[in-house]
Amino acid sequence: MKNGYFGYYGGRFVPETLIEPLNDLLINYKKLKKLPRFQSELKKLLADFAGRPTPLFKSESLSVRAGCDVYLKREDLAHTGSHKINNAVGQALVARFSGKKKIIAETGAGQHGVAAAAAAVITGLKCRVFMGEVDICRQQENVRRMKLLGAEVIPVKEGTRTLREAVSAAIRSWVSSPRDSYYLLGSCVGPHPYPLMVRDFQSVIGREVKKQLSSAPTHLVACVGGGSNSIGLFYPFFNDKNVKFTGVEAGGAASLKNGRVGVLHGSRSYLLYGSGGQIKDTHSVAPGLDYCGVGPEHSYYKDTRRADYFTVSDSGALKAFRWLSKNEGIIPALESSHALWWVMNNKFKKGDRIVVCLSGRGDKDLDVVKKV
Ligand SMILES: Cc1ncc(COP(=O)(O)O)c(C=O)c1O
Numbered sequence: 001m002k003n004g005y006f007g008y009y010g011g012r013f014v015p016e017t018l019i020e021p022l023n024d025l026l027i028n029y030k031k032l033k034k035l036p037r038f039q040s041e042l043k044k045l046l047a048d049f050a051g052r053p054t055p056l057f058k059s060e061s062l063s064v065r066a067g068c069d070v071y072l073k074r075e076d077l078a079h080t081g082s083h084k085i086n087n088a089v090g091q092a093l094v095a096r097f098s099g100k101k102k103i104i105a106e107t108g109a110g111q112h113g114v115a116a117a118a119a120a121v122i123t124g125l126k127c128r129v130f131m132g133e134v135d136i137c138r139q140q141e142n143v144r145r146m147k148l149l150g151a152e153v154i155p156v157k158e159g160t161r162t163l164r165e166a167v168s169a170a171i172r173s174w175v176s177s178p179r180d181s182y183y184l185l186g187s188c189v190g191p192h193p194y195p196l197m198v199r200d201f202q203s204v205i206g207r208e209v210k211k212q213l214s215s216a217p218t219h220l221v222a223c224v225g226g227g228s229n230s231i232g233l234f235y236p237f238f239n240d241k242n243v244k245f246t247g248v249e250a251g252g253a254a255s256l257k258n259g260r261v262g263v264l265h266g267s268r269s270y271l272l273y274g275s276g277g278q279i280k281d282t283h284s285v286a287p288g289l290d291y292c293g294v295g296p297e298h299s300y301y302k303d304t305r306r307a308d309y310f311t312v313s314d315s316g317a318l319k320a321f322r323w324l325s326k327n328e329g330i331i332p333a334l335e336s337s338h339a340l341w342w343v344m345n346n347k348f349k350k351g352d353r354i355v356v357c358l359s360g361r362g363d364k365d366l367d368v369v370k371k372v
Pocket of ligand 1: 108111187223226227228229359
């Protein structure tokens with residue numbers, strides 16, 4: 001990354017009122033990265049609050065199916081049930097060390113909302129979460145959890161009433177009070193320095209995998225919504241050129257596979273366009289993947305062919321959801337199920353070692369699965 005750009009992607013395409021808060025955030029974040037007090041508090045919260053390190057589990061049933069060793073990085077076992085807690089705890093600490101009193105967040109699947117709400121409690125901040133009405137309906141359990149954790153959940157009624165509009169509403173709210181509130185973005189999207197910060201906080205996933213595997217993996221596989229669990233797994237292996245990166249998008253929300261370059265939510269990246277240059281409405285059974293854009297670092301990985309990106313349909317994800325539950329005793333999030341289905345349907349060599357990021361647990365998805 002140079003000056004907020006990953007090659008051609010990233011940057012800061014925001015209203016004037018946000019330039020100064022973003023500059024302040026970058027300066028604060030650079031200082032905090034080097035501050036031993038910040039680092040030791042982060043380390044302690046990740047261990048004792050978030051439950052890290054998460055296990056790396058060899059899935060015998062997936063290994064038989066793929067014909068090589070398949071490991072699951074168990075982010076489903078992290079506190080609040082997904083990888084989102086890594087970033088939420090990190091950014092909540094940035095907010096508190098910067099003297100902010102209130103967090104603003106957006107959420108799709110509700111996992112980031114729950115993680116942000118829990119992180120706000122433990123760091124002594126107030127929390128307000130924007131969530132599309134459609135997502136409120138399909139992830140009710142997470143809405144109840146956020147409220148129990150003391151967060152205010154604001155329904156977003158515009159447009160597709162999913163993550164895209166929730167992000168827009170959160171940014172609008174932040175624009176109106178950038179001095180006392182902190183925008184805790186949930187994925188590696190948005191204006192600089194968010195993609196960088198979120199990657200830093202999520203890289204704990206890949207760093208742990210490096211320590212946990214006795215010999216290097218050949219493939220790293222993860223689902224891609226905004227792209228944070230995947231970048232967190234991939235980035236620590238960036239210079240290990242023998243390790244292949246595979247990102248799996250939802251078929252109905254595949255910005256990398258089917259998109260064109262444009263600007264949305266403060267940065268330049270691949271986006272899905274409909275007719276007349278408008279942003280296209282997306283669809284995925286997994287609310288965390290139901291987003292029309294993607295983090296700029298993934299766009300850079302795509303163009304430079306550092307990573308390959310594929311799509312999986314709703315029905316594939318649902319099959320993987322049931323398959324892993326029945327064969328391994330683990331109920332995966334519908335988001336992670338996309339990555340699982342890709343592994344279950346590809347050919348590998350006998351000596352390959354695949355690590356799949358099991359980004360979250362599927363308890364939140366039981367109602368969705370019942371209805372389809
Ligand atoms: C469990 C889970 N996995 C994956 C994602 C996708 O997000 P990202 O691509 O930022 O990891 C989400 C988003 O809400 C999620 O809840």
